[in-house]
Amino acid sequence: MDYQNILTTCTYCGCGCNFFLEVLDGELTGTIPCKTSPVNEGKLCIKGWNVHEFVQSDKRLKRPMIRKNGNLEEVSWDEALDYTAARLKTVKAEKGSDAVGFFASAKVTCEENYLMQKFARAAVGTNSVDHCARL
Amino acid sequence: MIEIVRQKAGELLNQGKIKGFIAPSRENGHVAPRLFTRVEELSTLNLGDSSSEGDARYPLDKILITLHRKYPDDCFGILVRGCDQRGLYTLYRLNQLNPDRVIEVGIACSPGLAKACECLKPFPDDAVAGDPVAPEGQKAVEMVEDMDMAGRFEFWMDQFSKCVKCYGCRDICPMCFCNECSLECKDLVSKGDLPVDIPVFHLVRAMHMADRCIDCGLCEEACPSDIPLRTLYKKTGRIMDEEFGFTSGINKHEKSPLSIMGPAPDKKGP
Numbered sequence: 001m002d003y004q005n006i007l008t009t010c011t012y013c014g015c016g017c018n019f020f021l022e023v024l025d026g027e028l029t030g031t032i033p034c035k036t037s038p039v040n041e042g043k044l045c046i047k048g049w050n051v052h053e054f055v056q057s058d059k060r061l062k063r064p065m066i067r068k069n070g071n072l073e074e075v076s077w078d079e080a081l082d083y084t085a086a087r088l089k090t091v092k093a094e095k096g097s098d099a100v101g102f103f104a105s106a107k108v109t110c111e112e113n114y115l116m117q118k119f120a121r122a123a124v125g126t127n128s129v130d131h132c133a134r135l
Numbered sequence: 136m137i138e139i140v141r142q143k144a145g146e147l148l149n150q151g152k153i154k155g156f157i158a159p160s161r162e163n164g165h166v167a168p169r170l171f172t173r174v175e176e177l178s179t180l181n182l183g184d185s186s187s188e189g190d191a192r193y194p195l196d197k198i199l200i201t202l203h204r205k206y207p208d209d210c211f212g213i214l215v216r217g218c219d220q221r222g223l224y225t226l227y228r229l230n231q232l233n234p235d236r237v238i239e240v241g242i243a244c245s246p247g248l249a250k251a252c253e254c255l256k257p258f259p260d261d262a263v264a265g266d267p268v269a270p271e272g273q274k275a276v277e278m279v280e281d282m283d284m285a286g287r288f289e290f291w292m293d294q295f296s297k298c299v300k301c302y303g304c305r306d307i308c309p310m311c312f313c314n315e316c317s318l319e320c321k322d323l324v325s326k327g328d329l330p331v332d333i334p335v336f337h338l339v340r341a342m343h344m345a346d347r348c349i350d351c352g353l354c355e356e357a358c359p360s361d362i363p364l365r366t367l368y369k370k371t372g373r374i375m376d377e378e379f380g381f382t383s384g385i386n387k388h389e390k391s392p393l394s395i396m397g398p399a400p401d402k403k404g405p
Contacts, residue, residue, distance in 0.1 A: 036166050049303060
C-alpha cells in the first residue's frame with residue numbers, strides 16, 4: 001500500500017495554482033487544492049479540480065502522428081520533425097512568412113514559450129503568435 | 136497537544152493495530168494530508184495548522200474512504216476533530232466505512248476555533264488531547280434569518296450569482312461520495328454552460344446536505360467566489376433539527392429520519 005500526495009503546479013493556465021495529486025499504488029485518484037499555497041489558498045477552478053482525470057486518459061496523444069491519405073498514422077519523431085520542417089520551409093517560400101501562425105501553450109514553461117515566439121519572429125519572420133487559452 | 140497525538144499514533148503503528156495513520160503533515164513549507172505508515176515519519180505530523188489553528192485542515196475522512204474502498208480489510212488510524220468524527224459517524228451510518236476498521240485519535244478545538252466555526256460540537260467523543268469547549272451560537276444563520284423574505288431571497292440569489300461552477304464544494308466535501316451526482320444530472324443542471332443554474336444548483340446541494348453535512352466548513356474554504364455555503368448548510372441542518380430533532384453525526388448510531396419510509400417520526404427535539 002502506497003498512498004502519497006504529490007505537490008505540483010497546475011498546467012492549465014499561467015496562474016500557477018498549487019495542488020496535491022493523490023496517488024494510490026501508482027494510480028492518480030484525486031486532486032486536493034493546496035491550502036498553504038499563496039497563489040490559490042486552497043481553491044481551484046473546474047479544470048484544476050479534474051487534472052487527475054486527464055493525466056491518465058486513454059485519449060492522450062503519446063506519439064507523433066501524420067495524416068496520410070486522410071488517416072492519422074503514428075510515426076517516429078524524426079519523421080514528424082522532418083515533415084514539419086520541410087512543410088514550414090515550403091509554405092514560407094511559396095506564400096510568405098505571414099502564411100504561418102504559431103500557437104503557444106500554457107502547459108509549457110516560460111522559457112519554452114520564449115523560444116517559440118523567438119522562432120516565429122526570428123526564424124520564420126511572422127508576428128502571428130497566439131495562445132491556446134484563446135482557442 | 137501534538138506530542139500526545141504523535142505518541143498515540145506511534146503506539147498504534149508499533150502495536151500493529153493500524154496499517155497507517157491519516158493526518159496532516161508539514162513538509163517543504165506546506166501542510167498536506169498524509170498516510171503515516173512508519174513511526175519515524177511522525178516527526179512531520181501536523182494538526183492542520185499552518186499560520187493559525189485549523190487553517191490547513193483537509194478532508195481526511197475522504198482520504199479514508201479512498202483507502203477503505205481499496206483495502207477494506209485493513210484498519211487505519213485517523214486524526215479527528217469534532218467535525219471529522221461527525222463525518223465518520225455519518226459515513227458509518229451510510230455504509231461507506233466500517234467502524235471496526237477505523238481507530239479515531241481525537242483532539243478538541245480551541246475556544247477561538249470553535250467560535251470562528253460557530254461549531255455545534257467542537258470536540259470529538261473520547262478526545263485524547265485538548266479541553267472540550269461548549270458549543271457556539273449560530274450567529275451567521277441568525278443574521279440571515281433576521282432578514283425579511285424578500286431581502287433573504289435577494290441575498291442568496293446575489294451570493295449564488297457569484298458561482299463559477301467549479302464543483303469545488305462537492306469535490307472537497309468528505310460527505311460527497313456518490314458515484315452518480317445530481318449536480319451532473321442534465322435535467323437539473325445544464326452541462327457546459329455558464330452562468331450556473333441558480334438557485335437550483337445550490338439548493339440541490341443544500342437538500343442533499345440536509346442529513347449529511349457535518350459542518351466542517353471545507354466547502355466554504357474551497358469556494359473561489361466566497362459564497363457563504365457554510366451558513367446555507369447550517370440552515371438546512373437547523374431545519375432537520377427543528378423538524379426531526381436530528382443533527383448529522385452527533386450520535387454515533389442514530390439513523391437519519393430521511394432514510395425512514397412511511398410517516399414522519401415523532402419530533403424528538405425541543
